[in-house]
């Protein structure tokens with residue numbers, strides 16, 4: 001018996017490679033999360049921009065709390081079992097009427113986590129709607145050439161989410177999103193990813209946090225939890241973690257991008 005997902009949701013994940021929407025945070029909790037995030041963006045604009053949107057859970061307790069929220073972990077446990085590590089997070093923020101988009105891709109193609117006993121959680125912090133658009137070009141927010149060509153867009157499924165709702169997707173599901181044509185910010189927080197302890201990083205090294213259960217494999221280094229908002233020691237650690245991430249994302253590439 002699943003503990004958080006319904007049997008139908010679990011079947012949907014097995015059939016489709018994703019399950020959404022999953023109700024996690026109440027509208028009031030989601031509003032508090034958004035307020036904490038936007039307060040941090042106001043106080044530390046540089047610290048929350050560009051590559052610093054990777055692994056911001058190492059420097060912001062509000063994001064750390066989401067990553068370790070038992071309701072999310074219950075849903076993740078239904079898919080990958082009771083021993084759960086968090087390998088990283090990314091804030092995907094698209095400002096109103098901007099061109100940034102995410103081309104069709106599979107996370108498993110570039111993240112280096114093998115085998116695929118892992119799942120990505122994507123939490124909507126704002127409304128997420130189809131108005132996020134459809135064009136492709138130079139403003140790809142992905143790090144490098146991960147685009148899957150010739151995707152049959154007629155077979156694509158829109159996944160609108162309300163603030164506080166979660167989607168869970170499999171490492172091999174092809175997914176993406178268009179530019180934000182709306183007048184509202186589009187804010188998502190990806191827990192990228194929740195991995196079972198047997199999963200190895202085959203391109204480089206990573207730090208992980210133990211989210212639940214036990215790790216009998218010890219493949220990775222252990223990351224600390226934040227001591228407060230934007231503490232210098234935590235910032236230094238996040239920067240080191242993001243350096244390692246950049247080495248993984250750009251392994252073999254002749255130039256590095258912005259993320």
Ligand SMILES: O=C(O)CCC(=O)C(=O)O
Nearest residue numbers: 092102122176177188190
């Ligand atoms: O924010 C998006 O639309 C894409 C997110 C994504 O690619 C991911 O979470 O793996």
